[in-house]
Each structure stands twice: as C-alpha cells, then as structure tokens.
Amino acid sequence: MNEENKKKREDLEEQEGIGKRQEEEKEKCEEYLNGWKRALADYDNLKKELSNERVQMQNSAIEHIFFSLLPVLDNFDQALRFKPDGLDDKTEKWLQGILHVRTQLENVMQEMGFEELGKEGEMFDPHFHSAVIEQESEEKESGIILEVHKRGWKRGERLIRPAIVIVSK
DSSP, rough: HHHHHHHHHHHHHHHHHHHHHHHHHHHHHHHHHHHHHHHHHHHHHHHHHHHHHHHHHHHHHHHHHHHHHHHHHHHHHHHHHHHHSSSHHHHHHHHHHHHHHHHHHHHHHHTEEEEEETTTBBBBOOOTEEEEEEEOOSSSSBEEEEEEEEEEEEEEEEEOOEEEEEOOO
C-alpha cells in the first residue's frame, strides 16, 4: 500500500505541476495577447498621427504658395486702380487679356480653399477688415466699406489677412 500511496502522490504532484504549467502558459498567452493589442493600438495611433501630419504639410505647402502669389494679385489690383481712361480698342483688348490672367489667379486661390474678404458696399466687420481711414459719406450709412486698398483672405475659418479698407463715418 505504501507503494500505491507513493504512486498516487506522484500522480497528484504531476497533475499539480501540469496545472501550474498550464496556468503559466495561459498567463504568457494573455501577456502576449495584451502586448499584441498594445502594438496594434500604437500602430493605429501612428497612422492617425501620420495622416494628420500629412494634412498639415499639405496645408503648409498650400499657404506657402498662396503667400508667394498674393503680392502678384495685390499688384494686379493696384495697377487696375490707375487704369487710364479713353484706351483705344487694341489696348482695351490687351487689358482684357491681362484681366483674364488676374481672374485665373483668383480662381487658383479659390480652388486652394481661399476666400476673398472685403468688397465695397459691405458692412465693416472688425474680425475680417482693418480700417485705415474713416471717411464722411453722405451716400452711405456709417460702417459701410467705401474702398478696398488690399483684399483680405481667409481659408476655412482661419483669417489669413484682413482686408485693408476705408469705411464711412
């Protein structure tokens, strides 16, 4: 009987050992699974960060191009303020071609998501306009834009440059 008890005890110890090993293996599996889930979450976060970074880089490049083209558009506006009267047909057609180039440039700005601010006759808004002069006007009520010196621009909700205007008193 002693030998039989010894055998039973060995079998019991062996089963306990197997149970402990199974528990250890189960813990390792859970640890590996949790590590895999963390790695997957880190990968998803990285993809989101890279996507956001890519969008920021695109926006930065678009704004860089915009700021490079803005002085050209400002110069078109300034030149058109001094358009002489009484042009002959040939010169008038040439001017129309120049204005077409200006329109194309404006369309490019709009395609990049930029919106023009400040037009004569609009109500002055200090969020989008900067008044350089307040001028008396019998024809317009107070706070109306009389003249635009430089057009303002925004992209989405972001103000890029306020319009520089003359406002009626």
